[in-house]
Amino acid sequence: MCGIAGYFGLDRDPALLERMALEQRHRGPDDARILVDAPVGLAHQRLAILDRAGGAQPMTSSAGRYVLAYNGEVYNYRELRTELEGLSRTFATESDTEVVLQSFAQWGPAAFDRFNGMFALAIWDRQARTLTLARDHFGIKPLHLCRVPSREPGDGSQSADAWLFSSEIKPILASGLYQARPDDRTIYRYLRYRVHDDGAQTFFDGIERVLPGEMVTLSADGIRRQMFTSLRDDLTSSEATTEGYDDAVAAAFSQRLTNAVALRLRSDVPVGTSLSGGLDSSAITVAIDRLLAEDAGSTEAVGPRQRTFSAVFPGYRNDEERYVDAAVGACTHGVRSHKTRPTSADFLQDVTDFVRAQEEPVISMGPYAQYRVMKDASEYVTVMLDGQGADELLAGYVPQLVVHLRDLLSRDRRSALRELIASRDVLARLATSRTRTLLTRRNTTPDLLRPEFSQAHATESYAVPTGSLRARLVHDLFVGSLPALLRYEDRNTMRFSIEGRVPFLDPDLVRTVFTLSDDAIIKGGWNKRVLRDATDDLLPASISRRRNKIGFTTPQNEWFHEQREFAREVFRSPSFGQRRYFDSAAALTAFERWLDGAGDLDSMAFWRLINVELWLREFIDGARALPLTSTVEAA
Incomplete structure (x- = not known):
C-alpha cells in the first residue's frame, strides 16, 4: 500500500x-x-x-x-x-x-x-x-x-x-x-x-x-x-445460472469466500482483522480461524493467533461488544481481541484530524469508530481485513429488500405475499421510523439552507433503481453506497499507515454471486441468505441469524447531547452564519428543538451541516479558519 x-x-x-x-x-x-x-x-x-x-x-x-x-x-x-x-x-x-x-x-x-x-x-x-x-x-x-x-x-x-x-x-x-x-x-x-x-x-x-x-x-x-x-455491465446484464438454491450452493459460496480471504492474507508484515460484531466481519474472522486450524500456507502473516480489533461503546444502545465476544468465542484457534472505547470527548479532541484525514465530508460520525480502530491496530499490525462490500453485494440494507419485494410483486404476487409476511418485523421498524418522521417533522434539510442556495440547485435530484434487486445491487456497488464507504476505509486506514483489504470485493466472488438466483440473496425474510447459510456451522445464531444491523458506528445521538455546546458553537459562529449555504438561525432553532425531543430532524442532518463547516475551515478558509474552542462536556 x-x-x-x-x-x-x-x-x-x-x-x-x-x-x-x-x-x-x-x-x-x-x-x-x-x-x-x-x-x-x-x-x-x-x-x-x-x-x-x-x-x-x-x-x-x-x-x-x-x-x-x-x-x-x-x-x-x-x-x-x-x-x-x-x-x-x-x-x-x-x-x-x-x-x-x-x-x-x-x-x-x-x-x-x-x-x-x-x-x-x-x-x-x-x-x-x-x-x-x-x-x-x-x-x-x-x-x-x-x-x-x-x-x-x-x-x-x-x-x-x-x-x-x-x-x-x-x-x-x-x-x-x-x-x-x-x-x-x-x-x-x-x-x-x-x-x-x-x-x-x-x-x-x-x-x-x-x-x-x-x-x-x-x-x-x-x-x-x-x-x-466490462464488469459493471456484465453484472447488470447477468442472469442466474444456478438451478435453484441448496446446501451445495452455500458450500460453493463459502469456498469462494475462503479463497478470497486466503488471497488477502498474502503479506510480509503482520495482518489483523477488523471485527464489528456484524455478520460480515465475523464471517471473515471465522474464515481466518478455519485457515489457521487447517494450517493453511496462507496464514503466516496472521501469526499463531489472529488479532481482532473492535470499537465498543459500553452503556450505549448501539454497543456491539456482546456480538464481538460471540464472534471471538466461535473461533477455535485462539484470538487476541483488542477493543477501543471511544467517547464523545475523544471525538471532539480528534475531530480536526478526522476531518483532515477524510478530506471530504462524511455522511455521519460513524466512520470515526473505524478511525479509532485503525489507530489502535497500527500498534500491532500493518494490514487489516474487514467486511466492506458485503452489504452492497448481498442486500444488507432494508431499501434493497423493499426493491426486491416490489419486483417480486410484479412477477409473482403469491410469493411476494409470503416474503412480505416473513419480512414483517424488518419492515415494521422501517415503517415506524418513517411514520414518526412524518408526524414530528416541521423542518426538513432544505429549511436549514439559504433559499438562494437551494433555488440555485432546484433542478437537482437523486434517484436509485427500483425495478429489480440486481440493478439496485449494481447501483449500490458502483454509485450509491460503496464508493463512499471505500473512501472512509482508505482514509481511516492510511491515516495510520495501515493497508485495508476487503475480501467481499474479490471480482471472482462478486461474479459468482451474480450467477445466483435472487433466492440466494433474499428468501423467507432473510437477506444475505447464502452468507448466513455458509456460516451457520461456524457462528452462533446470535450473529448468523441476527435481524437488526448496526455495524461500525458511533452513538451519534447521545454524543450530540453530550457535546451540544460544540454544535451550538458551530451554528453560532460568524463563519457559519456568513456562508452562502446555511440559514444559521434556522439551524440553531431546529437543533434546540431536537435536543428537547421534538424530533424535527435526525442527528445526521445536523452533522452534515457541521461537517461542511469544519471542512470549509480546514481546506478552504486557510489562515482565516476559526479554531475549535468548545470545552468538552461530561457525559
Missing part, C-alpha cells in the same frame, strides 16, 4: 513532486522516491507489504520503456508471474509491483482486467509518450485528477493541458498550481440528499476522481477516459 502523485505536461519540477509526496507521507512512511522525465513527474511513498527489500518505486522495466508508480496490492501476482515466466519474462524482485509492470509490458491495458486486487497506478510509456492512469474494478484505492495551467515541457513538445494526479487530494492542494474552492453542487447534494462520492466530482471544484474500473490516458493530444473492464 502506498501513495502516488505526479504531473503530466509540465517541465522538470522535483520540488513540486516533493511537496506533493510530503502531504501523503502517512500512506507510505517506509520509502519515498521521485522520477522526473519531462513532461512527466512521478512521486511514490511506499508502505512495504510484499518484498520489503525489493519493489522500490517508481519502477522502470528492464528495457527502460515503462515506468510505474503504483498504490495497492494485486493478490494473484504469483499466478500472473507464473504465466509471464511461461512467456519468457524474467523477474528481478519478488514484488507484486514488478508483476504489475511486466503485465502491462506484455498485455498493455488489457492487463488491468486480469488483476484480482486493489490498485491505483500511473504508467509512463517513454516510447509512446503517454501516461496511463487506472483505478481498480471497484475503486478500492483512490486516484484524483486535476487540470492545471500548462507550461512548456522541457523536451520542447507542447501539451494542450497539464494535469496533476495523486492518491489523496491534499497533494494537489499543496502543489501551488490549484486554488482550493468548493463545489457547490456536490455540497448541495450532500446536504439535501445525503449522497457523495457518487460520481467523478469531489467537494473541490476542479478536482475529479478517476472512476472505478476507469483508465485515463494523457498525451500531447489531450485526455482520453475509458473503462478498461
Whole structure:
C-alpha cells in the first residue's frame, strides 16, 4: 500500500513532486522516491507489504520503456508471474509491483482486467509518450485528477493541458498550481440528499476522481477516459445460472469466500482483522480461524493467533461488544481481541484530524469508530481485513429488500405475499421510523439552507433503481453506497499507515454471486441468505441469524447531547452564519428543538451541516479558519 502523485505536461519540477509526496507521507512512511522525465513527474511513498527489500518505486522495466508508480496490492501476482515466466519474462524482485509492470509490458491495458486486487497506478510509456492512469474494478484505492495551467515541457513538445494526479487530494492542494474552492453542487447534494462520492466530482471544484474500473490516458493530444473492464455491465446484464438454491450452493459460496480471504492474507508484515460484531466481519474472522486450524500456507502473516480489533461503546444502545465476544468465542484457534472505547470527548479532541484525514465530508460520525480502530491496530499490525462490500453485494440494507419485494410483486404476487409476511418485523421498524418522521417533522434539510442556495440547485435530484434487486445491487456497488464507504476505509486506514483489504470485493466472488438466483440473496425474510447459510456451522445464531444491523458506528445521538455546546458553537459562529449555504438561525432553532425531543430532524442532518463547516475551515478558509474552542462536556 502506498501513495502516488505526479504531473503530466509540465517541465522538470522535483520540488513540486516533493511537496506533493510530503502531504501523503502517512500512506507510505517506509520509502519515498521521485522520477522526473519531462513532461512527466512521478512521486511514490511506499508502505512495504510484499518484498520489503525489493519493489522500490517508481519502477522502470528492464528495457527502460515503462515506468510505474503504483498504490495497492494485486493478490494473484504469483499466478500472473507464473504465466509471464511461461512467456519468457524474467523477474528481478519478488514484488507484486514488478508483476504489475511486466503485465502491462506484455498485455498493455488489457492487463488491468486480469488483476484480482486493489490498485491505483500511473504508467509512463517513454516510447509512446503517454501516461496511463487506472483505478481498480471497484475503486478500492483512490486516484484524483486535476487540470492545471500548462507550461512548456522541457523536451520542447507542447501539451494542450497539464494535469496533476495523486492518491489523496491534499497533494494537489499543496502543489501551488490549484486554488482550493468548493463545489457547490456536490455540497448541495450532500446536504439535501445525503449522497457523495457518487460520481467523478469531489467537494473541490476542479478536482475529479478517476472512476472505478476507469483508465485515463494523457498525451500531447489531450485526455482520453475509458473503462478498461466490462464488469459493471456484465453484472447488470447477468442472469442466474444456478438451478435453484441448496446446501451445495452455500458450500460453493463459502469456498469462494475462503479463497478470497486466503488471497488477502498474502503479506510480509503482520495482518489483523477488523471485527464489528456484524455478520460480515465475523464471517471473515471465522474464515481466518478455519485457515489457521487447517494450517493453511496462507496464514503466516496472521501469526499463531489472529488479532481482532473492535470499537465498543459500553452503556450505549448501539454497543456491539456482546456480538464481538460471540464472534471471538466461535473461533477455535485462539484470538487476541483488542477493543477501543471511544467517547464523545475523544471525538471532539480528534475531530480536526478526522476531518483532515477524510478530506471530504462524511455522511455521519460513524466512520470515526473505524478511525479509532485503525489507530489502535497500527500498534500491532500493518494490514487489516474487514467486511466492506458485503452489504452492497448481498442486500444488507432494508431499501434493497423493499426493491426486491416490489419486483417480486410484479412477477409473482403469491410469493411476494409470503416474503412480505416473513419480512414483517424488518419492515415494521422501517415503517415506524418513517411514520414518526412524518408526524414530528416541521423542518426538513432544505429549511436549514439559504433559499438562494437551494433555488440555485432546484433542478437537482437523486434517484436509485427500483425495478429489480440486481440493478439496485449494481447501483449500490458502483454509485450509491460503496464508493463512499471505500473512501472512509482508505482514509481511516492510511491515516495510520495501515493497508485495508476487503475480501467481499474479490471480482471472482462478486461474479459468482451474480450467477445466483435472487433466492440466494433474499428468501423467507432473510437477506444475505447464502452468507448466513455458509456460516451457520461456524457462528452462533446470535450473529448468523441476527435481524437488526448496526455495524461500525458511533452513538451519534447521545454524543450530540453530550457535546451540544460544540454544535451550538458551530451554528453560532460568524463563519457559519456568513456562508452562502446555511440559514444559521434556522439551524440553531431546529437543533434546540431536537435536543428537547421534538424530533424535527435526525442527528445526521445536523452533522452534515457541521461537517461542511469544519471542512470549509480546514481546506478552504486557510489562515482565516476559526479554531475549535468548545470545552468538552461530561457525559
